[in-house]
Amino acid sequence: MMTELHSQPSPPFNVLIVEDSPEDRELYRRILSRNAGTFRLYEASNIDEGLDLARQHALDCIVLDFQLPDGDGIDFIHKYQDARFASGAAIVMVTGRGSERTAVEVMKLGALDYITKSSILEGFFTQSILNAIERQHLKGEIVRYQQELERSYQALSEFTHTASHDLKAPLRHIVSYCNLIREDFADKLDEKGAEYIKRLGVNAQRLQKLVDDLLAYSEVANSREEKTTVDCNVIMAEVLEVLEEPIRETNATLNVAPLPVITAFPFRVKQLFQNLISNAIKYRSRDRNPVISVKVQDKGNEYQFAIEDNGCGIEPEFSSVIFQAFKRLHTRDEIEGSGLGLSICRKITEMHGGGIWVESKPGTGSVFYFTIPKLEARRNVLYGTTG
Numbered sequence: 001m002m003t004e005l006h007s008q009p010s011p012p013f014n015v016l017i018v019e020d021s022p023e024d025r026e027l028y029r030r031i032l033s034r035n036a037g038t039f040r041l042y043e044a045s046n047i048d049e050g051l052d053l054a055r056q057h058a059l060d061c062i063v064l065d066f067q068l069p070d071g072d073g074i075d076f077i078h079k080y081q082d083a084r085f086a087s088g089a090a091i092v093m094v095t096g097r098g099s100e101r102t103a104v105e106v107m108k109l110g111a112l113d114y115i116t117k118s119s120i121l122e123g124f125f126t127q128s129i130l131n132a133i134e135r136q137h138l139k140g141e142i143v144r145y146q147q148e149l150e151r152s153y154q155a156l157s158e159f160t161h162t163a164s165h166d167l168k169a170p171l172r173h174i175v176s177y178c179n180l181i182r183e184d185f186a187d188k189l190d191e192k193g194a195e196y197i198k199r200l201g202v203n204a205q206r207l208q209k210l211v212d213d214l215l216a217y218s219e220v221a222n223s224r225e226e227k228t229t230v231d232c233n234v235i236m237a238e239v240l241e242v243l244e245e246p247i248r249e250t251n252a253t254l255n256v257a258p259l260p261v262i263t264a265f266p267f268r269v270k271q272l273f274q275n276l277i278s279n280a281i282k283y284r285s286r287d288r289n290p291v292i293s294v295k296v297q298d299k300g301n302e303y304q305f306a307i308e309d310n311g312c313g314i315e316p317e318f319s320s321v322i323f324q325a326f327k328r329l330h331t332r333d334e335i336e337g338s339g340l341g342l343s344i345c346r347k348i349t350e351m352h353g354g355g356i357w358v359e360s361k362p363g364t365g366s367v368f369y370f371t372i373p374k375l376e377a378r379r380n381v382l383y384g385t386t387g
Contacts, residue, residue: 012040013060013133016089018050018076019043020069024094024117028063031125039129046070051079059089060133064111066095066102077109090136092128094120112136174204230266232259232273236294239274246281252290259296260303262372268348269372273307275341276368280309285363301374302354308367314360323356345370 015032019025025043032039042057044050047070050062062080066073073093080091091111095102096118103114112132115125178201182194189197236256240247247254254277262269277292284290293308314322323346342356345368349356353373360366 011038013038013129014042014057015039015061015063015129016042016044016050016053016057016059017063018045018047018068019063019065019094020045020067021065024065027120028125031120032129035126047076047079050076051083054080054083054085054089059085061090061092061129061136063092063094063129066093066106073111074106074109077106077111081110088136088140090129090132092132171204171207175201178204227263227265229261230264230269231261232269232296235259235266235270236273238270239277242274243277243281246278250281250284250290252281252284252292255291255293257293257295259294259305260298262303262374264352264372265348268351272345272348272370275345276307276370279341279368280307280311280366283309283311283366285310285312285365299371302371303374304369304371306367306369308365310365313362313364313366314358315362316360319358319360322358 017025017028019028022045025045029041029043032041042053042059044053046068050064053059054062064073064076068076073095077091091106092113092115093103093106093111094115094117096116106114112135113128115128178197181189181197182201186194236259240254240256246252273294277294280292281290288310291310293306295306295308297304297306323342346356349370349372354371356368356370358366358368
């Protein structure tokens with residue numbers, strides 16, 4: 001069950017004041033104490049005392065002076081974050097002489113508000129602290145919500161993988177038995193019986209293809225493959241070998257430009273090229289043979305690949321829809337497919353830190369573009385996550 005995202009924090013709130021000036025601490029204490037039962041206050045005059053109190057108490061907010069005897073507020077934030085305190089208190093920075101540059105810096109580090117001592121009025125100061133506590137609470141709720149979503153997605157992905165894997169063997173048997181019945185009992189079946197067996201076999205094969213694609217879709221997110229140096233020319237040769245039969249049957253012409261060496265997940269790159277070229281063959285025009293070109297451009301920080309065809313093309317309003325799982329523009333009777341091929345392509349490009357899109361003209365053809373960054377800051381091992 002998902003956590004309620006908008007549950008509200010409730011007082012009393014534990015507030016730590018880190019301020020070296022006794023007069024200023026007295027001012028803050030006097031202002032905040034007027035809100036009876038709202039705040040429980042702790043005080044420290046330097047960074048070390050503040051961190052000690054943070055270890056002892058689950059804090060909701062830290063009111064932090066920028067200038068302290070043993071460092072500044074930025075030093076405190078770094079040390080506080082390095083200590084990874086479970087409470088994750090909201091931080092409100094207070095300074096006697098602030099600047100916009102300092103404000104931007106502390107906000108980037110995670111402070112939720114930045115105010116000057118001269119602007120501290122009773123209502124403004126109290127409300128700033130309450131607002132910061134609420135925002136910090138919502139940030140924590142969002143993180144927990146995202147973690148729950150990730151766990152749910154992982155469980156669903158694992159279920160899809162297991163279910164798809166377990167369905168493969170029974171489906172193979174169904175297809176095999178359909179073939180055996182047609183071969184061994186053809187003389188015992190009337191016309192209607194033969195038609196039923198044919199339909200059963202066709203639909204079993206469709207289901208088999210769907211299961212295979214579901215398995216491939218889940219494996220994109222769950223498998224662990226080392227990223228390594230990949231010669232795209234070698235990958236393309238392997239893809240063309242796999243697709244040799246449909247290329248020959250459709251009299252397709254493939255024009256492949258010299259391709260680069262990249263750092264990538266080799267199996268996934270092969271899957272990406274294979275899906276896109278297979279689609280170009282599958283969605284060919286009915287009045288001409290397929291002509292498919294594979295090109296690449298060096299864009300500086302990334303390579304931009306293009307798979308161009310002279311097929312049936314796509315209406316502009318469907319150019320983004322086709323990358324969603326199970327979205328199809330044709331019925332299965334017109335063109336076979338599960339509706340997962342392009343969503344798998346999108347996942348593969350995303351895991352490399354790139355993107356994929358299409359430019360198309362109905363009746364003329366399509367160009368599918370995808371990018372693979374040269375220098376990519378993601379992890380070097382494929383992780384379990386996303387179509």
